[in-house]
Amino acid sequence: MTLEERLKERRICICAGSGGVGKTTTSAAIALGLARRGRRVAVVTIDPAKRLATSLGLEELDNEPRLVDPALLEQAGVPVEGELWAMMLDAKRTFDELIARLAPDERTRRDVLENRIYQELSSAVAGSQEFTAVAKLFELDRSGRFDAIVLDTPPSRSALDFLDAPTRLTQFFEGRALKVFLAPTGLATRIVGRGASAVFSIFSKIAGVDLISDLSVFFRALGGLIDGFRERATSVSALLRDPATTFLVITSPEREPSEEAIFFHRKLREAGMPFGGLIVNRVHDQALDGHTAEQTAALLQPALGDALAQRVAANLADFNVLAERDRRQIERLKKSLAVKDPVLVPHLDADVADLQALATIEQHLFADAPES
Amino acid sequence: MTAPLPPLLDRRLLFVTGKGGVGKTTVAAAMGLLAARHGKRTLVAELARRDDVWRALRGEEPSAVFREREIGENLSFISIDPERAMEEYLVDQLPRALADVLTGSRVFGYLAAATPGLRELLAIGKVWELAQPDRRTPGAAPYDLVVVDAPATGHGVAFLAAPKTFAAAAAVGPIARQARTIHDMLADPQRSAVLVVAAATEASVSETEVLVEEVTGALGYPPAQLVLNRMLPRRFSAGDAERLLAVAEGPPPPAVAQAAVDAALAAHRRQRRQAEERRQLAGRVAGVPLATLPFLFTERLALPELERLGGLLERRL
Numbered sequence: 001m002t003l004e005e006r007l008k009e010r011r012i013c014i015c016a017g018s019g020g021v022g023k024t025t026t027s028a029a030i031a032l033g034l035a036r037r038g039r040r041v042a043v044v045t046i047d048p049a050k051r052l053a054t055s056l057g058l059e060e061l062d063n064e065p066r067l068v069d070p071a072l073l074e075q076a077g078v079p080v081e082g083e084l085w086a087m088m089l090d091a092k093r094t095f096d097e098l099i100a101r102l103a104p105d106e107r108t109r110r111d112v113l114e115n116r117i118y119q120e121l122s123s124a125v126a127g128s129q130e131f132t133a134v135a136k137l138f139e140l141d142r143s144g145r146f147d148a149i150v151l152d153t154p155p156s157r158s159a160l161d162f163l164d165a166p167t168r169l170t171q172f173f174e175g176r177a178l179k180v181f182l183a184p185t186g187l188a189t190r191i192v193g194r195g196a197s198a199v200f201s202i203f204s205k206i207a208g209v210d211l212i213s214d215l216s217v218f219f220r221a222l223g224g225l226i227d228g229f230r231e232r233a234t235s236v237s238a239l240l241r242d243p244a245t246t247f248l249v250i251t252s253p254e255r256e257p258s259e260e261a262i263f264f265h266r267k268l269r270e271a272g273m274p275f276g277g278l279i280v281n282r283v284h285d286q287a288l289d290g291h292t293a294e295q296t297a298a299l300l301q302p303a304l305g306d307a308l309a310q311r312v313a314a315n316l317a318d319f320n321v322l323a324e325r326d327r328r329q330i331e332r333l334k335k336s337l338a339v340k341d342p343v344l345v346p347h348l349d350a351d352v353a354d355l356q357a358l359a360t361i362e363q364h365l366f367a368d369a370p371e372s
Numbered sequence: 373m374t375a376p377l378p379p380l381l382d383r384r385l386l387f388v389t390g391k392g393g394v395g396k397t398t399v400a401a402a403m404g405l406l407a408a409r410h411g412k413r414t415l416v417a418e419l420a421r422r423d424d425v426w427r428a429l430r431g432e433e434p435s436a437v438f439r440e441r442e443i444g445e446n447l448s449f450i451s452i453d454p455e456r457a458m459e460e461y462l463v464d465q466l467p468r469a470l471a472d473v474l475t476g477s478r479v480f481g482y483l484a485a486a487t488p489g490l491r492e493l494l495a496i497g498k499v500w501e502l503a504q505p506d507r508r509t510p511g512a513a514p515y516d517l518v519v520v521d522a523p524a525t526g527h528g529v530a531f532l533a534a535p536k537t538f539a540a541a542a543a544v545g546p547i548a549r550q551a552r553t554i555h556d557m558l559a560d561p562q563r564s565a566v567l568v569v570a571a572a573t574e575a576s577v578s579e580t581e582v583l584v585e586e587v588t589g590a591l592g593y594p595p596a597q598l599v600l601n602r603m604l605p606r607r608f609s610a611g612d613a614e615r616l617l618a619v620a621e622g623p624p625p626p627a628v629a630q631a632a633v634d635a636a637l638a639a640h641r642r643q644r645r646q647a648e649e650r651r652q653l654a655g656r657v658a659g660v661p662l663a664t665l666p667f668l669f670t671e672r673l674a675l676p677e678l679e680r681l682g683g684l685l686e687r688r689l
Contacts, residue, residue, distance in 0.1 A: 319669075
């Protein structure tokens with residue numbers, strides 16, 4: 001099945017995989033491919049390489065999708081029938097905006113945003129980016145402005161964080177710690193009992209007292225947001241499992257990223273999320289194909305002379321090691337993920353993704369006949 | 373091994389950090405192996421990534437092995453987990469019964485998770501403890517060197533900065549006091565050093581430039597060494613490339629010869645690209661010595677490859 005067919009009835013395409021496998025570039029190329037096929041697409045990227053960002057017109061981090069200039073795309077030889085929008089996720093800002101939206105009143109909003117603990121916590125959340133990425137996805141989907149959204153997920157070591165983010169956020173707000181802090185005066189011995197109160201006192205002695213009042217203010221202010229968060233988390237969870245959503249697992253044929261791809265696929269199945277296919281980037285295909293380096297050198301000798309022919313053959317022997325490795329790893333991935341026809345993208349020379357490179361990748365991704 | 377020990381390995385603490393996917397763990401392991409071969413009692417410590425707040429609140433048991441394990445002559449390994457570091461700290465500092473109450477307390481866990489920098493501090497505190505000549509852990513033998521496989525850029529700096537940040541935030545209490553002691557060691561270039569691993573790509577070069585500034589800001593001195601990893605050999609000259617192009621454009625040779633020519637041209641282009649990024653990096657972080665390690669055409673990196681890389685580092689650092 002081609003990628004085009006896989007994505008036909010899908011409104012949301014989430015690209016998942018470990019860091020350093022070209023996930024951001026792949027997400028952008030998928031979005032480009034969909035836009036070329038007439039759809040109005042937004043790609044949400046996280047921390048793209050500078051030149052990719054620039055080539056897409058993303059100089060500013062304004063946390064809103066921007067239209068990629070159709071003239072630029074035409075110049076690069078990839079005219080689009082639809083529209084390609086792109087944005088770079090500003091995780092901290094997304095979180096702040098969410099707080100602002102869910103806060104029941106101006107005062108709560110200010111109390112939370114200005115709180116020292118919130119600032120620390122939101123940076124931590126921003127650092128992991130899982131929650132904010134889905135929050136933004138949800139918001140863009142609900143806006144109805146796009147008929148497809150491609151999400152580049154954070155380079156998370158544990159895919160679980162991403163899938164669980166909404167649920168865990170709810171659990172956090174429903175947790176006992178929150179109730180403790182929500183008590184109107186002091187740290188509420190009558191609600192939580194003496195045990196917890198002793199814990200607070202020891203904690204403040206060990207950690208330094210002045211944090212406690214910050215924490216107390218923070219949790220009390222957040223209390224007003226609980227219902228909003230719960231509701232939001234439920235909707236986000238439902239969206240991730242919606243039939244119009246699909247997860248593509250992206251990897252390179254190296255061992256560690258492949259392990260993570262297998263792990264991620266398992267987690268997707270366990271969580272009941274729709275797995276839509278496997279993309280393997282950076283596949284080495286130049287191989288000795290049963291010949292020896294000597295035979296290859298002999299074939300090249302008339303055209304290149306002895307010395308160069310030897311070096312060219314030796315280089316191919318090195319590349320052959322990688323091609324063999326890739327072939328074995330792809331077989332393993334196919335078996336582990338029960339995928340018959342993964343989309344294979346060859347190792348391209350440029351590490352920098354400009355529009356030209358993006359167009360090349362798009363052609364590989366959306367090739368008619370899947371490679372065998 | 374005949375070369376003298378690189379001065380970098382004369383410190384007590386060596387932090388290896390860099391962007392994800394550049395081979396940081398490989399370099400940390402090769403450095404550890406090299407020090408051990410020189411007769412230093414060496415510990416390679418993997419610092420678990422800075423778990424986000426939500427994970428901390430799930431109360432799951434970490435799967436990593438939080439114990440020192442001997443993995444070779446003079447060489448041990450440990451994976452440091454912030455939660456376990458916290459437990460150990462409490463047990464060490466408080467009467468047992470009280471420590472048990474606290475480690476079992478969810479409220480305490482929430483407090484700790486929400487306290488800025490506390491988890492990083494406890495993890496780096498464990499690293500510090502491991503690097504002491506006089507170990508606090510009863511019966512533990514001291515190490516000559518602790519090599520830390522630090523989390524990817526950003527988070528790695530968060531660990532390095534944690535003691536200073538925490539000491540500033542909480543002026544009183546035993547933790548703040550200990551934070552200052554830990555920072556003193558990290559900020560002492562005689563005892564500690566940072567090695568940054570990078571790849572010769574545009575993204576990695578930009579990120580490395582920022583990382584060098586951040587490390588300098590956190591510790592007061594720059595990283596001691598940059599290692600540019602996975603450099604392709606320069607096999608073909610510009611003249612070679614021209615001849616190869618002529619062949620590539622001529623009548624199609626047998627398939628394997630075609631593949632050989634394609635592979636040679638690809639290797640040439642990639643190598644040139646890497647050389648350019650290397651020049652960029654050398655220009656942008658001029659104050660830090662730069663060494664390279666080769667790309668290894670192997671199925672996977674195992675002991676022989678790590679030995680080989682260690683040998684190269686021995687000569688190049």
